[in-house]
Amino acid sequence: MRVIEVEQLRKEYRSLTGRKTVAVAGLDLSVPEGGVFGFLGPNGSGKTTTIRCLLGLVRPSAGRSRVLGADSQRHLGSVISRVGAIVETPAFYPNCSGRRNLGFLASLRGISDERVDAVLERVGLGDRGRDPFRAYSLGMKQRLGLAAALLQDPDVLLLDEPANGLDPAGIVEIRELIRSLGEEGRTVFVSSHLLGEVQQMCDRVAILNHGQCIAQGTVDEVLASGGAAQLVVRVDEPERAREVLERAGIPATPEQEHLVVDLSGTDGARVSRALAEAGLYPHELSPRQVDLETVFLRLTEGDTSG
Ligand SMILES: Nc1ncnc2c1ncn2[C@@H]1O[C@H](COP(=O)(O)OP(=O)(O)OP(=O)(O)O)[C@@H](O)[C@H]1O
Ligand SMILES: [Mg+2]
Structure with a gap:
């Protein structure tokens, strides 16, 4: 089964003055089960819009998408408990600790406190979980977002630019974490505008330009499509x-x-x-x-x- 399928997806935004922006222009994607799939493209190429469509947060102008076989617009509810996502910077209560913040989310979803501690440990916040969120560095905030996405032990993770704003050491840490999540059988769909940076953590990639896919396949296939060494x-x-x-x-x-x-x-x-x-x-x-x-x-x- 394809974990994510996108067919001829198109999204146009219209401003109040009637100006049209084509954010996604007939996109096809096919993401198999397991491993890390890099969704790469420069700023404004349509990555966030596509992820929002996948999560049913934005209504496409044409085409469709499915996650775990469920149509994003109509049936996402039936699979949403198996999907974890970070789109843009997740919001947390600044004066509460990371652990407390996750605790709120967990209790809403009937998830145990043991699971909260396990995910904090998993993202490397085990010893900082009791610090207030406002005292976290950007990298720690990103990792707490990832912890929140992992709470319900999802089969699929959709991560929009999880390495955004991180320093080189932070990028390496997040990359290793994402790699390990893909290696344990989850399907991780991760967007980035840092094309060269992320190729090391991806099994497959799709490269987006102006809302269209210009290359898709294993990293080696895509590298070969761009000409020889x-x-x-x-x-x-x-x-x-x-x-x-x-x-x-x-x-x-x-x-x-x-x-x-x-x-x-x-x-x-x-x-x-x-x-x-x-x-x-x-x-x-x-x-x-x-x-x-x-x-x-x-x-x-x-x-x-x-
Ligand atoms: N809500 C919106 N209203 C109008 N235009 C939008 C909206 N959201 C995105 N766009 C436009 O759609 C295009 C694609 O934007 P999108 O955010 O999907 O790109 P992106 O690949 O995620 O970029 P970045 O790397 O900067 O995050 C851009 O031209 C953007 O200005
Ligand atoms: Mg974006």
């Missing part, structure tokens, strides 16, 4: 090396003190052979992996609509 060549006479390579039919681009060869039409052995035949011996040949950020830029090259 590159080879960094460090050699004593870079300009002569570039000419030698060009004559051998291998285009190379100078970059700072080294050359960069696109590996789509060649391989490392051909590069070193061509250079050696001209008496040039590179002191370094290292592959450079493209990241999702580069893939995004390549796929949207020449796109001037935004």
Whole structure:
């Protein structure tokens, strides 16, 4: 079963002056069970709007979405107890402790205090659970939001930019936490505008641009769709090396003190052979992996609509 299915989803907003913004423009998504699915795209590409549609918080202009098989607009109630979500910064009582805040939510839903302590422990707030919420750092607030989403032990988590505003160490912590949630069989759908940052925690990704999906699949598939990796060549006479390579039919681009060869039409052995035949011996040949950020830029090259 597909945990999340989106078909031709479209959402237009209309301002009071009648101006139309197309936030989501015919989106298709298919999220299988288990693991972490990254929903990536730059600011304003429609991530939050899509998540709001999935949760039935916004009515789409066209198309539809299902979560755990239930239509988001009509039947979400039947599965909502299996879905945990964070959309935008969750609100908590500032003067109450994190533990007390979760306690309120738990008692509303008939969840035990033991579960509250377990989720606090899980998100790394075990020893700070009794501090007032207002004294939490941004990272701690984000983790408390995640704890709240985990209270009812959901099968699916929809997290809108959980790493927003965190410092690099905080991003690593949240990433590891999300990874571990995906590894225990939950399906974690996580949005981010930091394309390169999140690729390490995702099994699959969809990349959004102007409300449309421009790439979707496993991280490796999407990386491959953006073109091959590159080879960094460090050699004593870079300009002569570039000419030698060009004559051998291998285009190379100078970059700072080294050359960069696109590996789509060649391989490392051909590069070193061509250079050696001209008496040039590179002191370094290292592959450079493209990241999702580069893939995004390549796929949207020449796109001037935004
Ligand atoms: N309530 C609204 N009314 C009018 N326009 C909206 C509304 N919500 C979003 N939009 C517009 O829809 C587009 C998509 O916004 P959305 O918040 O879904 O993007 P996003 O990918 O979540 O961006 P970010 O990375 O900044 O969070 C933007 O152009 C935004 O201005
Ligand atoms: Mg957003």
